[in-house]
Amino acid sequence: MTATGVPAPGVPATGAIGLRAPRKEDPRLLRGRGRFGADFSARGQLWARVVRSPVAHGRLRAVDVSRARQAAGVAAAVTATDLPGRPGGPRIPVRLAVQDIDLSRYLQPVLASEVVRYVGEPLAVVVAGDPYLAEDAAELVDIDIEPGPAVLDARAAATPGAPELHPGGNVAAEFTLGFGDVAAAFATAARVVQVELDIGRHGAVPLEPRTLLADPDPVTGALDIFGMTKVPVFNRDLLAALLGMDETLIHVHAVDAGGGFGARGEFYPEDFLVPWLARTLRRPVKWVEDRAEHLVTVNHSRQQSHRLAAAFGPGGRLLGLRADVVHDNGAYCRTHGIIVPELTLAMLPGPYRVPAYHGRVQVVLTSKTPCGTYRAPGRFEGSAAREQLLDVAADELGIDRVELRRRNLLRPDELPCQRAMSTLGTDVVLDAGDYPALLAAAGAEASRLGYPAEVAAGRAAGRRRGLGVAAFLEKSGLGPQETADVVISRTGAVHVYSGGTSLGQGIETVLAQIAADVLGLDPAGVSVVNGDTALQPFGGGSWASRSTVVAGSAVHAAAGAVRDRAVEVAARMLEAAPADLVCAGGAVSVRGDPGSAVTLGEIAAAAGPASRWLHSGEPAGLSARRRFEVTHMTYPYGVHIAVVDVDPGTGGVQVLRYLVAYEVGRAVNPTLVEGQLRGGAAQGIGGALLEEFCYDEAGQPQSVTFMDYRIPTAAEVPPIDVLVTQDSPAPGNPLGVRGAGEGGVSAAGAAVASAVRDALGLAGSVGQLPLTAARVQELASGGGGR
Amino acid sequence: MKDLHLIRLRVNGREHELAVESRRTLADMLRHDLGYTGTHLGCEHGICGACTVLVDSVPARACLMFGVQADGSEVATVEGLADGEDLSDLQQSFSDRHGLQCGFCTPGFLMLAEGYLAEDRPGAADAEPTEAEIRELVAANLCRCTGYQGIVEAVLATARARRKRDSP
Numbered sequence: 001m002t003a004t005g006v007p008a009p010g011v012p013a014t015g016a017i018g019l020r021a022p023r024k025e026d027p028r029l030l031r032g033r034g035r036f037g038a039d040f041s042a043r044g045q046l047w048a049r050v051v052r053s054p055v056a057h058g059r060l061r062a063v064d065v066s067r068a069r070q071a072a073g074v075a076a077a078v079t080a081t082d083l084p085g086r087p088g089g090p091r092i093p094v095r096l097a098v099q100d101i102d103l104s105r106y107l108q109p110v111l112a113s114e115v116v117r118y119v120g121e122p123l124a125v126v127v128a129g130d131p132y133l134a135e136d137a138a139e140l141v142d143i144d145i146e147p148g149p150a151v152l153d154a155r156a157a158a159t160p161g162a163p164e165l166h167p168g169g170n171v172a173a174e175f176t177l178g179f180g181d182v183a184a185a186f187a188t189a190a191r192v193v194q195v196e197l198d199i200g201r202h203g204a205v206p207l208e209p210r211t212l213l214a215d216p217d218p219v220t221g222a223l224d225i226f227g228m229t230k231v232p233v234f235n236r237d238l239l240a241a242l243l244g245m246d247e248t249l250i251h252v253h254a255v256d257a258g259g260g261f262g263a264r265g266e267f268y269p270e271d272f273l274v275p276w277l278a279r280t281l282r283r284p285v286k287w288v289e290d291r292a293e294h295l296v297t298v299n300h301s302r303q304q305s306h307r308l309a310a311a312f313g314p315g316g317r318l319l320g321l322r323a324d325v326v327h328d329n330g331a332y333c334r335t336h337g338i339i340v341p342e343l344t345l346a347m348l349p350g351p352y353r354v355p356a357y358h359g360r361v362q363v364v365l366t367s368k369t370p371c372g373t374y375r376a377p378g379r380f381e382g383s384a385a386r387e388q389l390l391d392v393a394a395d396e397l398g399i400d401r402v403e404l405r406r407r408n409l410l411r412p413d414e415l416p417c418q419r420a421m422s423t424l425g426t427d428v429v430l431d432a433g434d435y436p437a438l439l440a441a442a443g444a445e446a447s448r449l450g451y452p453a454e455v456a457a458g459r460a461a462g463r464r465r466g467l468g469v470a471a472f473l474e475k476s477g478l479g480p481q482e483t484a485d486v487v488i489s490r491t492g493a494v495h496v497y498s499g500g501t502s503l504g505q506g507i508e509t510v511l512a513q514i515a516a517d518v519l520g521l522d523p524a525g526v527s528v529v530n531g532d533t534a535l536q537p538f539g540g541g542s543w544a545s546r547s548t549v550v551a552g553s554a555v556h557a558a559a560g561a562v563r564d565r566a567v568e569v570a571a572r573m574l575e576a577a578p579a580d581l582v583c584a585g586g587a588v589s590v591r592g593d594p595g596s597a598v599t600l601g602e603i604a605a606a607a608g609p610a611s612r613w614l615h616s617g618e619p620a621g622l623s624a625r626r627r628f629e630v631t632h633m634t635y636p637y638g639v640h641i642a643v644v645d646v647d648p649g650t651g652g653v654q655v656l657r658y659l660v661a662y663e664v665g666r667a668v669n670p671t672l673v674e675g676q677l678r679g680g681a682a683q684g685i686g687g688a689l690l691e692e693f694c695y696d697e698a699g700q701p702q703s704v705t706f707m708d709y710r711i712p713t714a715a716e717v718p719p720i721d722v723l724v725t726q727d728s729p730a731p732g733n734p735l736g737v738r739g740a741g742e743g744g745v746s747a748a749g750a751a752v753a754s755a756v757r758d759a760l761g762l763a764g765s766v767g768q769l770p771l772t773a774a775r776v777q778e779l780a781s782g783g784g785g786r
Numbered sequence: 787m788k789d790l791h792l793i794r795l796r797v798n799g800r801e802h803e804l805a806v807e808s809r810r811t812l813a814d815m816l817r818h819d820l821g822y823t824g825t826h827l828g829c830e831h832g833i834c835g836a837c838t839v840l841v842d843s844v845p846a847r848a849c850l851m852f853g854v855q856a857d858g859s860e861v862a863t864v865e866g867l868a869d870g871e872d873l874s875d876l877q878q879s880f881s882d883r884h885g886l887q888c889g890f891c892t893p894g895f896l897m898l899a900e901g902y903l904a905e906d907r908p909g910a911a912d913a914e915p916t917e918a919e920i921r922e923l924v925a926a927n928l929c930r931c932t933g934y935q936g937i938v939e940a941v942l943a944t945a946r947a948r949r950k951r952d953s954p
Binding site: 022023025026027029030031032033034036038039041131132205206207208209256257258259261288290291503504505506671672674675678679680681682683705706707711713714715717719720744 | 807809810814817818822823824825826827828829830831833834836863864865867868873877880881882884886887888889890891892893896921922924925926927928929930931932933934935936937938
């Protein structure tokens, strides 16, 4: 086991990779000089306000904008009938299609035209010269809806005879994943253990609401867009197709983004409506959503019911696993399609030796805000259910719960382990690692930090204190490809144009470190632009913990190519053999003779178009574009350990201690890895205890402010201990990195549930997350466990 | 007909005179009329605290105040913290302790903490601020990225350093 920040043996400890370099993003953000979407304005801009359905389900009889059009300052008010093409305008397609399932009947129109299916669904847009006037006019839009029955329970919605939200019914998809002979496993089992666990509906809820500014060029018709993030190139291409434009006429600019976590930057109705209005009106149009809108419009996530059964042989050996999952996807299938339920099934066996597995999921549509991914999609949910199952099984089998896990974790000699199923279009091949060693290391770290002693002391003092343990498998580095450009200018400055996007995770710093490492520079000398579609037209975006892995590998390759080109040109200038040259400290010099150096700036000038150093036919410039391709994901893994106090009277749960142990392969910047894990754990604690999108029986959202949708504060989140290990570099990329974005949140529901179950001494599972006060009171008084 | 009021205020020591509508929030006025876009709006209902500024040295939610209410006041925003190119001790401490990720909530936390640190609390000169005290302060605002640890550490370290600096 290596300490944080120290590379494992075999990993070269070169230059900038592994440094706790200061973040390049910090100075501007600390000064209030960040450029977030709402900070951009264009001369003569109009402000858009979206009018939304106040009813969960019903037939739309009329949307009358005539009064709104007469209101002060209003430039336009549009409904579905004003949109181009079919009623309701274009449907937003699925970005990530999987399992060959056709979801086209369930896609969301950009404005509802006949039926409304959730509170918050866009019905009209009002555009005015001032945001206050736009809101005033939006109040004047008259909406006539004949209410229909709201469909709120996914299991009920999937049964025959339930009110139908779509002509095709409420079950958008139903599929299975699995391998091995599950029937035989259960037939020969010494013991079968079953649990149920429901995960509550919650979501990313970044602190910055969504924003968009679309600025049309009156001459060329080109569009400048500010505020698209995450997958700007995909969104540009989709927008171009929907507007019938050439994609290069749309320039999505890089902006600072106030957190993403999966939800921000997907293509939403407003991503069509705002640019379309700007083009139609030939005026810049700006839109900034408010928090109440955000909580009912941006992708929800997580709500799933899980029924799990495991067959155990002698000694607690897992023989087989069955999972029956119902996924509540809300009113439509959005850009993520059905990848969350797919990932749930594909990742549910986790880091364990599961010889036979059968997972089945129903994706059900309900009268709620549609769903998408939220950090660790499918893994937060599935890990919580699986780890509750193992806790219950340990008790029933009379085996210590850590020991039961240790016996069933895959050993290093069993990796790579191919599971005969695929997710996100790639085979599931667990690449490498030592899962039992990390479980042992996490336990040792928790002991060193005094967790068990604290539990014992609390119990001795009469407290209901519990310890929770959860092991989990993550996935990251999803391809299929990423492109990076590295350009050195005549000042010697190094510019990286990456296809990742900055969502607050520090990717500018990480990519600068990778480029600096290759070029032998201080990262301060490298500037990074992410997510600008003109500077990097082939970017794949930032999602699925992919940026350090795939964008980083692309930058690594491009920086290496530029370094080689710099050496090649310098060799001509210095009249030396390239093999005798070294690139370091911003210059290329003859090895052993630093006085011979030419700087990168001089080399860039020498590579200029009129230079005598350039050979005939060679392109000018000191730059390189490289593409990195990956065929398989990499699988980081980890352990969470939690200590909680439960007050059976109030139902309150206080998290006292929390440890995240995570194998990241290699930490490019250990401080940022720790930050990812701490922040993720805080979000996970929120999902485990506090956060839930609630609805009343009519389908009215009850969580539309930060008073009702409870993001954890510093009072609910304890200091998070982290153990970052770098013992198992990923074999599939040149950096050995595994991605670190999601391991902090992945098993938080599992660990908190485990700790609460331990504190209360439950026989079954906790039944449901979040463990709200009312829920915990019920469990404490002997009810509700499953 | 807009209901306009002529007001005068100082922002980060600079005098401004402008006509604002009575319903315009202080946050919108700072951001859109005066260009102080470092003040961010995260909820517009007073919970998240991203829009926290100092009004006459006291932390205030700029989304819950009207611009006209700041008439005659001294307002401090995040743009006024740094001394030229040098970050303030508090800003530097946030960077040193990884107290920010996306940075959207950061101006609010900085102004909240600055208000606390500058406050003349009874007994403040005698007692080291505790982590519990700072954590309670930090719990006033929301951050979705960091888990608060770096923020608590940054404010605590600055409080201790300033106390050490200021004690004879």
